[in-house]
Amino acid sequence: MGYIARYWCIRHLASPDLLGNHGLYRRDDVWTEAEYAQLLQQHDIFLNIHKGCGDPHNPITFRVTKILNAGGLVISERAYPKDENAYAGLLTFANITRDNLTGIAIAYRQIANLSSAERKALAAERHRIFGDRFAPARIFKRAAIYELFDKMLMPNRSTRKGRRSGQQKPDDALVFGTVVNDRPTMQNAVFATVSFDGFPPSRFLPFICSFLKHVPDALLVLFVRPASAVSVFNPPHPRIKLVPWPASYNHSRFTQVFRYNVYADYLRGPEGRTFYKVAVSDASDVVFQADPFVRIGPEDDLIFGNDKDIIGRSHGNKYWVVNLYGRKSLEQISMRNVSTSGYTMGRRTGMSLYLERMAAEVNRLLVPRLPRLETENWMLAKGYDQGIHIWLLYNEFLRQPRPVPVRVLQYDEVYISGAAGMRIGRDVLLNHRGVVLNMRNATISVVHQHNRMNYAVREALSCKRRRAVY
Structure with missing residues (x-):
């Protein structure tokens, strides 16, 4: 009727x-x-x-x-x-x-x-x-999703008095225990940004916990926005370096876009020059299952990960490339594989060049476009760095002569993206512990956009500590 x-x-x-x-x-x-x-x-x-x-x-x-x-x-x-x-x-x-x-x-x-x-x-x-x-963050907040995540990921949280002040620590503070292995040499580093504008600590717990469990010989450099939120990490873990988000980049809410400028500045500085291998990673939807740095060889200045998706068949990637570089540029790379900016790694020399070029393109193309970005679809507007990443890969880093040695991985070698519609049995395997394997039965080190997969990455999402190794 x-x-x-x-x-x-x-x-x-x-x-x-x-x-x-x-x-x-x-x-x-x-x-x-x-x-x-x-x-x-x-x-x-x-x-x-x-x-x-x-x-x-x-x-x-x-x-x-x-x-x-x-x-x-x-x-x-x-x-x-x-x-x-x-x-x-x-x-x-x-x-x-x-x-x-x-x-x-x-x-x-x-x-x-x-x-x-x-x-x-x-x-x-x-x-x-x-x-x-x-906005997704507000929908999740109204539905109390973040509170549910907090309870699931930190079921035994409790407040305790500080040793000196006698005041209670914040109930949502991230408190990690002592180092589970021997103190690493700190020659490798993962850069990531944690933006607490609307997100509680539990948003980033899977990323941080899986790093501490599976990437033993590296430092996690977290750029924290707003800068005052560094107090959430109380006390910080010895393998976590907290860097307040620079005030010079507070003029825009597009944190995801301007992170490359922040990373390039830091890697250029005295602390950044001490690193040997460097990765830049998303924090809200990435987990580690193994140490990815062991896959970086002496000639790998830059390593990019490919997806199964094709650029010309991806609405978002087409949108970003066309709006930034024009339809002709899209036609030239439309049948190439998508490479997401959610995770990239290499030796310091190659990563320095990558970050400098990303930052330069952000300044050239996106800074003048900021007023227009405010009126665009938010989910698309905040992802323009992906269009720059793709364009640089195929128009600079893979062009001959190459500026630095570059290796492009297949979709399941070291890194995998859940956005590419991965299916168990066809694209990946899942063992009894909840570890995602490739079809050759090898552990995939980095899982990006795990939240889009229809199965749980249980081992990586678990925040249980390893037993100490003596």
Whole structure:
């Protein structure tokens, strides 16, 4: 009955006494991203009618959020009260019944009679509010997901008095025990940024714990934003170096983009010059299963990891390359493999060059673009470093003559990305301990975007300490 009710409501809305000559278009032939993009270009006002037209006891469906995320204007019949509260200011709600649809016609005329500039301004404001209200971090916080992670990852947390001040330590402080192996030589280092803007410590626990367990002869250099959050690590582990996020890069919220500038500055400095092998890694979605540095040979100035994905078939990678370097540049590399910027490693000389070039391109292409980035889709805007990473790989580092010795790994040699749709038995194996193996039964050292895999990396996610080795 629901579909029939909606069918008759739509027919009635198209009658001359309601929308009439304004036109009401019903589409059921949009299946691809290109078709959806074309639809959004052709129309800017969209109508949401429930299956049971006139029955407000219905939810706001995911199709509405896709339109809001794309910057469209939506008129909807009334919905479930909690949904209406969640979408207040984002949709135009209209009171209707199956026998009286004038509320929608009135709402449509109010929006349609606005000038083009006024409609664009209204759409932009709703798009901004939507991006802020439904940011993933806020959704997780409202759903108490972070608190759940804290309980799962640190079930025995308790406050205790500080030795000197007598005050209690923060309940969410990351407290790690003593070194489980002999103190390392500190000749290798992993650089990562932990941004606590909306994220509790548990967000980064899998990354930190797996590093301490599986990468014994290295230092973890954590760049902490905001700088005051270094107090969360109380006390810091001997193999963790805390670096407050530099104030000179506080002008932008795009931490992921400007981290290369911060890393390049640090590696150029006196402490950075002491490292032999260096890796840069995401922190929120990477875990270690083995020491990746053992795979860096004496001639490996730079090591990039390939994904199974193809650039020309990846929406995000196409978007970044085209917007930064143009469609012709995309055509030249469209059939090459994606290489994600979530993890890159090599010897200090090669990594210095890589970080300097990434930082230079960020300054050249993204700094002037910052005002526009604020209006783009947040999930895409914050990932522009990926487009730079790909372009540099294929247009500089793999071009002859190569600036430094470069090795590109297959998707399952040392590093693997969960975003590439990995499947057990086809692409990877999973042993009884929850360790991801390649099809040659070898442990994959680094798992990126493990949160996108449909299986648990149990061994890496466990924060249990190793037994001390004497």
